Amino acid sequence: MSKIIYLIAGARPNFMKIAPLIPQLNKENIKFKLIHTGQHYDYNMSKIFFKDLDIPEPDIYLNVGSASHATQTAKIMIEFEKVLLKDRPILVLVVGDVNSTLACALVAKKLFIKVAHVEAGLRSFDHKMPEEINRLLTDQISEFLFTTEMSAEINLKREGINPEKIYFVGNVMIDNLIKNLEKARNLNYNKKLNLEENSYALITLHRPSNVDNKKDLEKIIEFFDYLRKKIKIFFPIHPRTKKKIEKFNFSNKIKKDNIILSEPIGYLEFLSLMLGAKLILTDSGGIQEEASFLKIPVLTLRKNTERPITVQRGTNTIIDKNFDQAKKYIKEILSNNYKKGQEIEKWDGQTSKRIVNILIEKLIENN
Numbered sequence: 001m002s003k004i005i006y007l008i009a010g011a012r013p014n015f016m017k018i019a020p021l022i023p024q025l026n027k028e029n030i031k032f033k034l035i036h037t038g039q040h041y042d043y044n045m046s047k048i049f050f051k052d053l054d055i056p057e058p059d060i061y062l063n064v065g066s067a068s069h070a071t072q073t074a075k076i077m078i079e080f081e082k083v084l085l086k087d088r089p090i091l092v093l094v095v096g097d098v099n100s101t102l103a104c105a106l107v108a109k110k111l112f113i114k115v116a117h118v119e120a121g122l123r124s125f126d127h128k129m130p131e132e133i134n135r136l137l138t139d140q141i142s143e144f145l146f147t148t149e150m151s152a153e154i155n156l157k158r159e160g161i162n163p164e165k166i167y168f169v170g171n172v173m174i175d176n177l178i179k180n181l182e183k184a185r186n187l188n189y190n191k192k193l194n195l196e197e198n199s200y201a202l203i204t205l206h207r208p209s210n211v212d213n214k215k216d217l218e219k220i221i222e223f224f225d226y227l228r229k230k231i232k233i234f235f236p237i238h239p240r241t242k243k244k245i246e247k248f249n250f251s252n253k254i255k256k257d258n259i260i261l262s263e264p265i266g267y268l269e270f271l272s273l274m275l276g277a278k279l280i281l282t283d284s285g286g287i288q289e290e291a292s293f294l295k296i297p298v299l300t301l302r303k304n305t306e307r308p309i310t311v312q313r314g315t316n317t318i319i320d321k322n323f324d325q326a327k328k329y330i331k332e333i334l335s336n337n338y339k340k341g342q343e344i345e346k347w348d349g350q351t352s353k354r355i356v357n358i359l360i361e362k363l364i365e366n367n
């Protein structure tokens with residue numbers, strides 16, 4: 001058995017979680033291969049992140065592309081199994097909660113290869129979210145469960161996970177953010193868009209629960225119309241959302257004064273924009289965390305969050321589609337009376353180091 005670790009990345013939110021682990025593995029002379037499943041494949045959903053984050057070219061590209069959940073998950077499994085049958089790593093490390101995460105974990109486990117899950121234990125308790133299913137199942141078959149916040153450990157123990165497998169290491173995505181802060185600051189991307197510091201809002205939107213249903217998406221777009229009258233908006237549109245806007249004929253509803261629409265943008269550009277934003281409106285998981293770390297007000301267009309620490313200590317508020325409530329918070333934010341947010345334990349730039357040290361001690365030295 002070769003002492004090699006496989007790192008799995010497939011979709012946009014995976015790349016910033018894999019990136020900080022790579023220099024740490026290199027530093028410790030641990031051999032690894034990077035596998036890109038191809039779940040996301042557009043330049044601005046994938047390659048730009050490799051460029052921005054100095055991630056090396058993937059060693060193996062599975063080229064699965066978009067499809068229904070079952071087809072996409074199955075395709076990843078079929079292709080990844082072929083890879084694992086040729087070369088047996090000592091560990092398959094998966095991150096986050098996308099279909100690639102579960103598919104690769106399942107293939108590895110059935111071939112008796114250990115699985116490490118970075119960002120384990122987060123729970124929204126909403127089984128309609130595909131990510132929740134991916135999280136629950138991946139955690140059940142992982143040997144190493146690396147958690148970002150205390151709630152995760154409680155969830156995992158309740159689900160019967162052996163506490164010895166759980167490691168509270170902090171947030172690897174924040175490692176990445178800290179590392180890139182200077183570069184993003186120097187980019188001054190807001191100036192390039194003529195957005196004045198502290199006087200614009202950022203919006204991201206892509207959850208099926210928000211964009212797939214015509215009525216829900218319409219309500220949200222109407223709320224943007226309220227917001228644009230208060231503050232300038234920058235809105236990079238996710239491919240899923242773009243397709244739905246076109247399908248429902250909402251293009252004219254959204255193309256309005258004070259809203260800048262764009263294609264999805266790169267990591268550094270988005271971080272640069274976050275740094276100068278007055279507020280963020282999102283349904284992303286990661287942005288709730290990044291905004292909390294940066295102490296930027298963030299209103300989350302979801303019924304729940306699997307990242308409760310961002311509400312308890314961070315700058316996040318869950319608003320779902322309760323837009324009256326949202327207006328109240330926007331008033332608070334614009335008059336600087338919104339909650340300020342506090343530091344979050346172990347979100348300190350040292351998480352990838354903690355993970356690699358645990359792997360050295362518990363895995364590599366024992367093999």
Ligand code: UD1
Nearest residue numbers: 011012013039040041042045066097098099130131239240
């Ligand atoms: C996936 C993840 C979600 C994550 C999101 C971030 C799952 C179940 N969902 O959702 O957790 O928050 O990524 O973006 O894994 N498309 C393109 N180009 C691409 C990728 C996708 O045009 O590079 C289009 C395709 O039409 C596709 C649609 O976007 O059908 C959705 O892509 P998919 O990967 O299925 O789900 P996301 O909504 O991106």
